[in-house]
Amino acid sequence: MNKCKRSKSLTPAILALTALDQAIKIQIARRCPGASLTLLSRRLRFQPVINRHLSWAGHFIPLLRRQRLAAGLNGAALVLLSAGWLRQRSRGPVGPLGRAAASLLLSGGLCSLLDKTLWGGSLDYLQVPGKCTFDLKDLYLAAGLACLAPSCLAPESGERASDL
Numbered sequence: 001m002n003k004c005k006r007s008k009s010l011t012p013a014i015l016a017l018t019a020l021d022q023a024i025k026i027q028i029a030r031r032c033p034g035a036s037l038t039l040l041s042r043r044l045r046f047q048p049v050i051n052r053h054l055s056w057a058g059h060f061i062p063l064l065r066r067q068r069l070a071a072g073l074n075g076a077a078l079v080l081l082s083a084g085w086l087r088q089r090s091r092g093p094v095g096p097l098g099r100a101a102a103s104l105l106l107s108g109g110l111c112s113l114l115d116k117t118l119w120g121g122s123l124d125y126l127q128v129p130g131k132c133t134f135d136l137k138d139l140y141l142a143a144g145l146a147c148l149a150p151s152c153l154a155p156e157s158g159e160r161a162s163d164l
Contacts, residue, residue, distance in 0.1 A: 008089070010103045017107035021136045022114060025123045032125075045127040052121040055112075071116045078109045097147045104144030111137035 028035075028048050037046040053059045054070035064070055085102045088094055094102070115122040115137065124133040 010085070010099065010106060013103040014107045014110060017103065017140060018110050018114070021107070021111045021140070024136060025115075025119070025125075028125055029123060039126075042129060045129055046125060047127040047133065048123060048125040049127075049133055050119065050121045051124050051133065054116055054121055067116060067120065071113060074109065074113045074116055078106065078113065081105055081109055097150060101144045101147035104140045104147065108137050108140035108144060111140065 032046075032048055035046065035048060038044075039046055053065055054067060055064055055074075058064040058070065064073075081102070085106070088098065088102075112122070122135060122137070124135045124138075126135060127133040
């Protein structure tokens with residue numbers, strides 16, 4: 001029987017997710033400046049805004065609002081995530097949750113770096129009124145962390161995140 005070979009590279013998924021995030025932002029910047037639209041009652045709004053704090057921590061720590069520092073830390077995080085992925089993959093096959101987590105986290109990190117370097121901040125466009133404003137990149141990062149949760153919660157029986 002001929003089994004379909006699954007690509008070991010995350011590159012196509014990372015590039016596709018990153019392109020989707022950036023394409024949405026380009027369209028919003030071109031066509032929807034100043035737009036405001038309720039999506040889900042009073043729970044979710046479409047409200048584009050450029051976040052110049054460069055990171056969540058930048059809201060609280062002014063030093064992290066410096067573009068070069070924020071981009072450097074972002075780049076370092078991408079290097080660490082990539083190294084972690086390569087290390088995990090070298091240990092053996094990685095399961096679908098591990099691959100999804102790596103793809104989402106690396107895509108979110110790359111989108112964040114592009115936001116800092118190309119946009120001077122993040123073009124956030126989804127708003128939970130009175131709470132926060134976010135974009136697709138933030139959803140990638142949250143979903144990537146959620147994919148890691150089962151491996152973090154698994155009992156220490158020798159089961160690896162890659163087995164999930």
